[in-house]
Amino acid sequence: MALKTEPFVLNIGPLHPSTHGVFRLLATLDGEVVVDIEPIIGYLHRGIEKLAEGREYQKDIPLCDRLDYVAAMGHSMAYAMAVEKLLGISVPERAEYIRVIMVELQRIASHLLAVGSIANEMGTFFTPFMYMFREREKILDLFDMVCGQRLLYNYMRFGGVSHDLPEEFIPALKKFIDQMPGYIDEYDQLLAENEILLVRTKGIGVLPPELAVNCSVSGPTLRASGVARDIRRCDPYSIYDRFEFDIPTFTAGDCYDRYRQRIEEMRQSLRIIRQAVEQLPQGKVNSRVPIRVRPPQGDVFVHVEAPRGELGFYLVSDGSEKPYRFHVRAPSLINLTPLREMIIGWKLADAIVIFGSIDIIMGEIDR
Amino acid sequence: MQTLSFGEIAGLISAKYAPEAVAPFQGSLVVGGEHLLEVASYLRDTPQLDFDYLISVTAVDYRSHFEVVYHLTSLQHSHSLVLRVRCPQNKPLVPSLVSLWRGAELQEREIFDLMGVGFAGHPNLKRIFLWDGFKGHPLRKDYSSGT
Amino acid sequence: MEVGRERIYSAAELDAHEGALIEALRASSQQPVTDPDEWLQKELQRNVLVTSVDAVLNWSRRSSLWPVICFPACCAFEFIGASASRFDMSRFGMDILRGSPRQADLLITAGTLTWKMAPQVRRLYDQMAEPKWVIAMGACGITGGIFRDSYSVVPGYNRIVPVDVYVPGCPPRPETLLNGIEMLRQKINTRSIATEGE
Numbered sequence: 083m084a085l086k087t088e089p090f091v092l093n094i095g096p097l098h099p100s101t102h103g104v105f106r107l108l109a110t111l112d113g114e115v116v117v118d119i120e121p122i123i124g125y126l127h128r129g130i131e132k133l134a135e136g137r138e139y140q141k142d143i144p145l146c147d148r149l150d151y152v153a154a155m156g157h158s159m160a161y162a163m164a165v166e167k168l169l170g171i172s173v174p175e176r177a178e179y180i181r182v183i184m185v186e187l188q189r190i191a192s193h194l195l196a197v198g199s200i201a202n203e204m205g206t207f208f209t210p211f212m213y214m215f216r217e218r219e220k221i222l223d224l225f226d227m228v229c230g231q232r233l234l235y236n237y238m239r240f241g242g243v244s245h246d247l248p249e250e251f252i253p254a255l256k257k258f259i260d261q262m263p264g265y266i267d268e269y270d271q272l273l274a275e276n277e278i279l280l281v282r283t284k285g286i287g288v289l290p291p292e293l294a295v296n297c298s299v300s301g302p303t304l305r306a307s308g309v310a311r312d313i314r315r316c317d318p319y320s321i322y323d324r325f326e327f328d329i330p331t332f333t334a335g336d337c338y339d340r341y342r343q344r345i346e347e348m349r350q351s352l353r354i355i356r357q358a359v360e361q362l363p364q365g366k367v368n369s370r371v372p373i374r375v376r377p378p379q380g381d382v383f384v385h386v387e388a389p390r391g392e393l394g395f396y397l398v399s400d401g402s403e404k405p406y407r408f409h410v411r412a413p414s415l416i417n418l419t420p421l422r423e424m425i426i427g428w429k430l431a432d433a434i435v436i437f438g439s440i441d442i443i444m445g446e447i448d449r
Numbered sequence: 450m451q452t453l454s455f456g457e458i459a460g461l462i463s464a465k466y467a468p469e470a471v472a473p474f475q476g477s478l479v480v481g482g483e484h485l486l487e488v489a490s491y492l493r494d495t496p497q498l499d500f501d502y503l504i505s506v507t508a509v510d511y512r513s514h515f516e517v518v519y520h521l522t523s524l525q526h527s528h529s530l531v532l533r534v535r536c537p538q539n540k541p542l543v544p545s546l547v548s549l550w551r552g553a554e555l556q557e558r559e560i561f562d563l564m565g566v567g568f569a570g571h572p573n574l575k576r577i578f579l580w581d582g583f584k585g586h587p588l589r590k591d592y593s594s595g596t
Numbered sequence: 597m598e599v600g601r602e603r604i605y606s607a608a609e610l611d612a613h614e615g616a617l618i619e620a621l622r623a624s625s626q627q628p629v630t631d632p633d634e635w636l637q638k639e640l641q642r643n644v645l646v647t648s649v650d651a652v653l654n655w656s657r658r659s660s661l662w663p664v665i666c667f668p669a670c671c672a673f674e675f676i677g678a679s680a681s682r683f684d685m686s687r688f689g690m691d692i693l694r695g696s697p698r699q700a701d702l703l704i705t706a707g708t709l710t711w712k713m714a715p716q717v718r719r720l721y722d723q724m725a726e727p728k729w730v731i732a733m734g735a736c737g738i739t740g741g742i743f744r745d746s747y748s749v750v751p752g753y754n755r756i757v758p759v760d761v762y763v764p765g766c767p768p769r770p771e772t773l774l775n776g777i778e779m780l781r782q783k784i785n786t787r788s789i790a791t792e793g794e
Contacts (some may be wrong), residue, residue, distance in 0.1 A: 096716055097667075097717075099665050103668060103669070104667075104668050104716075108610075123578065124577060124578035124580070125710060125712050125713040125716075126669055126708065126710060126713070128708055128710060128746055128749050129746035129748050129749070131563070132563075132588055132746065132747065133742075133743065133745060135588075148669075148670060148742065151670035151673060151767075212681050215676070215680040215681065216681060216682075219680075219682050232677070232767075232769060233673060233674060233767050293551075295524065296551050296552065297550075297551045297552045297554075298502060298503050298504065298550065298551075298552025311524055317527075380475075381509075383531070385504065385505075392504065394504060394505050396505065396507050398509055406509075407507075407509045407510075409505075411504065411505040411520075415556075415559070416555060416556065418555065419551055419554050420551070445670065449578075575608075575611070576611075578712075578748075579712070580611075580614060580615040580711070580712050581611040581612050581614065581615025582612070582615035582618070582619050583615070587747050587748075592747075
């Protein structure tokens with residue numbers, strides 16, 4: 083005789099150790115199996131879009147840093163690129179190279195955090211996380227050397243970067259890119275064939291490619307499902323067309339592939355940095371742009387490949403010194419669209435892993 | 450794979466739809482609200498166009514009217530297109546595109562919450578970032594927090 | 597087996613309830629909460645001497661501050677950085693991050709607080725067992741920082757909970773946070789059981 087069970091509503095969050103910040107899940111459970119889930123967000127909605135519309139263009143760079151605080155370089159670079167496109171100014175060669183080095187370093191730092199968190203969610207409490215943080219600290223030290231901040235840099239400017247690299251940066255960076263492949267192999271040895279990781283992630287939370295495309299999913303989450311969409315390749319910006327790198331993709335689209343995807347992307351980022359350091363030219367690092375800029379009327383949409391996916395800035399200028407409309411296409415928010423389909427039918431403990439493997443940052447979701 | 454320029458896409462569209470339904474404007478197409486669903490499904494389902502990926506949905510308050518801006522792209526042909534839908538200030542309502550691209554779901558809710566533009570046919574249209582009982586829509590130009 | 601979708605409360609009811617809570621808290625929290633130490637009874641402090649007991653209690657309290665997990669935004673990563681191997685917060689007996697407020701005695705507010713989040717933080721604070729302390733970490737935690745003008749941001753955690761130590765920075769470096777923790781330890785050292793818990 084089958085036992086009759088009643089659905090049970092469980093509220094997870096908004097302050098919960100496994101929700102990556104202030105995220106709330108309203109899960110309806112049947113026993114241990116999730117039958118319905120509703121993500122509730124907005125607990126970190128700081129009104130960045132409204133604040134940015136009330137400030138001058140230059141003053142919005144720190145706000146962009148705080149959108150995605152573990153990938154601040156890429157966000158302020160995308161914003162600077164959008165304003166440069168509005169103004170119609172170009173960036174000096176050296177500054178482009180510095181930007182690429184910074185953004186790719188940031189991608190590695192961000193993926194380290196993502197991989198560490200996935201492992202954390204599976205109950206390997208803090209051990210892989212500590213390994214990842216060991217290398218992340220090294221990257222933060224490099225950033226610290228350049229702009230005196232560890233997390234939110236305010237380094238990008240319209241028409242370049244705020245100042246040149248210090249003398250000791252390039253040797254330190256070279257040392258780092260020589261060491262890092264060994265560390266990535268070390269993680270792979272620790273994790274890739276680990277029995278617990280395999281059991282907890284293989285075949286779990288599959289995201290089919292058709293659903294991913296229809297839900298506008300982007301970034302590593304999309305590529306792990308087998309869709310090779312990377313803005314660096316399909317709509318090259320900055321100087322990405324000068325480097326040789328691969329767009330790794332996987333086919334299963336489960337949590338394991340999303341983990342492998344990030345590991346492979348770190349390797350590709352290292353390749354890009356190595357080429358950029360070799361080719362780094364001498365010269366100016368910013369062009370002369372007044373502090374108060376008044377772009378001509380019009381609108382512009384710029385998208386870049388952020389660590390979490392396709393980051394877009396939509397700016398409307400009315401000719402004044404403040405943006406008339408400032409909109410961010412936040413990859414973390416849109417990647418949450420297929421969450422219901424991915425989680426329903428799995429056990430609650432798997433739901434946490436699936437959610438973690440999408441890798442979200444609340445600052446970017448809620449803005 | 451055949452990448453079409455904006456002129457070619459606009460040519461295909463204007464051959465099919467009347468100018469009051471779809472009109473080119475600054476490298477984008479302005480679509481009448483009542484024709485949006487029809488035009489969007491044509492864009493998505495025609496093999497030559499194949500706009501299968503909705504990059505972004507956003508809205509702008511131009512004081513006299515709202516403009517909802519859609520950025521579309523085709524993964525296969527790698528061409529992209531911007532659609533604009535305008536609706537008057539006193540009747541902010543456009544059809545929802547969730548039935549075609551699920552990716553619009555959370556973004557339309559976001560616009561509804563912050564800009565106060567409704568989307569007819571959205572499965573779960575309610576506030577997403579702000580709480581129940583919050584007065585006003587902050588991204589509107591006439592919003593003031595009262596402090 | 598048939599599983600129904602109905603819930604005890606509908607989603608709309610839950611939202612309305614939450615909205616009412618937020619609005620009520622917002623209306624009642626327009627002024628900063630004073631530091632609890634301001635109303636210490638000075639007279640009593642001079643007359644009762646419990647030196648050795650105090651010393652032992654304060655030593656044990658300051659040496660095992662267990663922080664509760666409260667990671668709203670950016671500062672969280674500097675907090676995690678401070679607890680990771682390099683800065684190693686465990687040196688101060690703080691190695692265990694508690695998921696449950698009932699087992700914790702320190703609230704480190706790592707990030708911007710919004711009005712939507714405020715009732716949860718207040719509840720978290722209320723659930724912590726006495727004695728408890730609060731460190732406001734970062735510019736947002738102190739005054740709202742860069743987001744102070746926003747329609748949805750609480751201008752400082754001291755509108756919601758009493759704060760003991762303010763750690764400035766946007767975000768504060770882990771060293772700064774450790775310095776703040778050291779200041780809190782000194783503050784705990786000056787407590788006396790003669791003046792608390794009446």
